[in-house]
Amino acid sequence: MLAVLSAIVLVESLLLFVLLRNRRRRKQTLQSLRETLALLEQRLGSRTESWRQATDTLEQTEQRHRITTALLNETKEYLNSIINSMPSIMIGVTPSGHITHWNAAAELATGIREKQALGFRLHEIYPDLPVSPGMIDEAIANSEPSTRENVKIEHLHSQRYVDITVYPLHSLELTGAVIRVDDVTLRQKLDSMMLQNEKLKSLGELAAGMAHEINNPLAAILQSLQNVQRRLNPDQPGNQAAARALGVDMRQLHNYLEARDINRFLSGMESAGHRAAEIVRHMLEFSRSSSRQLEPTSLNAIAHASVDFIHNAIELSMPALHARLIIEEDYDPALPAVPASGVELQQVLVNLLKNAAQAIQEARREMPLIRVSTRLVPPFAEIRVEDNGIGMNISTSRQIFDPFFTTKAVGQGTGLGLSISHFIISQRHHGRIEASSTPGEGTTFILSIPLQQASYTASA
Ligand SMILES: Nc1ncnc2c1ncn2[C@@H]1O[C@H](COP(=O)(O)OP(=O)(O)OP(=O)(O)O)[C@@H](O)[C@H]1O
Ligand SMILES: [Mg+2]
The missing domain is CATH 3.30.450.20 (PAS domain)
Known part of the structure; x- marks a missing residue:
């Protein structure tokens, strides 16, 4: 019995020992588990922190990238708008x-x-x-x-x-x-205008030398012409007496001259002679620094007078064309008087009309037509001369204002008409003369005369 009891005590002690030892072990395990957990938490904390830092950096980088992209786009647009403007x-x-x-x-x-x-x-x-x-x-x-x-x-x-x-x-x-x-079309135009003026200056110097030589025989021609006209006058007693002495009837002679248009030819010679004298005078003025008073001038009246003049001139020089040619006139009644030289503008218009008639003659039109019109285009008064003549190709158009440029046969044109006209309009009147033309269809010349001049004195 005692042995049994001692065995029970022993077993119990052993159980207690085992129990105690297990408890200690568990405690130790628990402790190490806790420590591991704490370590893990610590690690996780520091990982989370570095992850947060990385996220922050990433966000900042992304934001910076967004700003940089926006700035780049802005700069690109700015540069584009500079380039586009x-x-x-x-x-x-x-x-x-x-x-x-x-x-x-x-x-x-x-x-x-x-x-x-x-x-x-x-x-x-x-x-x-x-x-x-x-x-x-x-x-x-x-x-x-x-x-x-x-x-x-x-x-x-x-x-x-x-x-x-x-x-x-x-x-x-x-x-x-x-x-x-x-x-650079405008610069090119200005350059060629300056070149044009240079050419006209040298033309002026040449003209100055020639003018007296031309003027003298011209004056003699005009003088003789006047004498012829006077001596053919049937009403002059001196003429009647001289004719009678030769057995010629002065009246009949006069009738013959009229019937054969001789008196009209003589008047034509006289007006052409005066125009030649006028042109020589103008050419002389190229070289001189002359000043001419510009006066309030009715462009409608000047245009109409020029049409009248050219009518007569065409009748004499191109009778076949004269019979069919229609010159339409369309003048703006609201056009005010502009500061201008009437004589000079008439010279320009006569040149343009003569060129128009020649271009139409060459084109052999069924219905030859010239149209002269005026209109107010502030700050300019505009005169247009349009024709349905042969027109010009681009190469001709570029040279028409060059002195001595002509496409006409030798002896038919001097090539001075338009260069003188250019000089009169641009230098004397500070205006513009422009041409537009379609080969085979016709040509339009536009004169733009300023309604006001800084000073009424135009100087060369
Ligand atoms: N209305 C027009 N239609 C077609 N060509 C023209 C016209 N006006 C001028 N031209 C061309 O311009 C050229 C120069 O004209 P510009 O009046 O200066 O001289 P021109 O008529 O030849 O000679 P000039 O006037 O001395 O008799 C002409 O030869 C002609 O080729
Ligand atoms: Mg001409």
């Missing part, structure tokens, strides 16, 4: 000539939208632009702009002059060129 045509191309940029001026000049142009080859889209692939290659290869000045191009059926520069473009990402095209 430039009056020059700017076309960006790759070395192979494919279009990468097409500004507003290019759209305006060609009528081709940017979207239709981008990516296409330049010579397909804008074949009129004289930029060869060689010019682009040269600019890129030499890293230097290549330029062509005063290049003539056809644009919407009119002729324009342009300066073309091809700038090489070298950047990290792309190579190509920028083509810049500037319309």
Whole structure:
């Protein structure tokens, strides 16, 4: 029994021992678990912190990227609007000539939208632009702009002059060129006007030398003409006596002269002679720094007087044309008197009308027509002379104001009519003379005379 009891005590002690030992172990396990958990939490905390920091940095980077992109777009738009607001045509191309940029001026000049142009080859889209692939290659290869000045191009059926520069473009990402095209038609016109005036000046110097030589025989011709007219006058007693002594009846002689239009030819010679004298006088004035008073002048009256004059002149020189020619007159009654020299303007109009008649004669029109009209186009008064003559091609149109330029047969034209007219309108009256013409259809000359002059004195 005692042994049993001791065994029970032993077992119990053992159980207690085991229990105690397990509890300690569990405690230890628990402790190490707690420590592991704390370590894990600590690690997780620091990971979360670094993850938060990374997220913050990422957000900041993204925000900065967004701002940079917005700024970049803004700058791009700003640069685009600068390029688009430039009056020059700017076309960006790759070395192979494919279009990468097409500004507003290019759209305006060609009528081709940017979207239709981008990516296409330049010579397909804008074949009129004289930029060869060689010019682009040269600019890129030499890293230097290549330029062509005063290049003539056809644009919407009119002729324009342009300066073309091809700038090489070298950047990290792309190579190509920028083509810049500037319309210099106005500069070209001003240059040619200055050249025109220079030519007229030298013409004036030449005229000054010739004028006296021409004036003297001209005065003799006119004097003799007057004598002839006087001596053919049937009412003069002296003429009657001389005729009677020769057995000639003065009345009959007069009738003969009338019937054969001889008196009219003589009047024509006289007025042409006076006009020649007047032209010589004007040519003389080219070289002189003369000043002439401009007076309030009715352009309608001057135009009508010029039509009258040319009617008579055509009757004498082109009788066949005179029979069929219609000269329409359409004058604006509201046109005020403008400061002008009536004599000089008449000279211009007679030149224009004579040219018109000659152009019609050459065209052999069924219904030859000249139309003279005036109208008010503030700040100018405008006179138009239109004809349905042979017209002019572009090459002739460009030279018509050059002294001595003529397409007429030798002896038929001096080529001075329009250059003198140009001088009178632009220098004396500070106005404009312009021509537009269609070959085979006809020509229109437009004179624009300022309604006001800074000073009433026009000087050469
Ligand atoms: N109305 C027109 N129609 C067609 N061609 C014209 C006309 N007016 C002028 N021209 C051309 O311009 C040229 C120059 O004209 P311009 O009046 O200066 O000289 P011209 O008529 O030849 O000679 P001139 O006037 O001395 O007799 C003419 O030869 C002609 O070719
Ligand atoms: Mg002429």
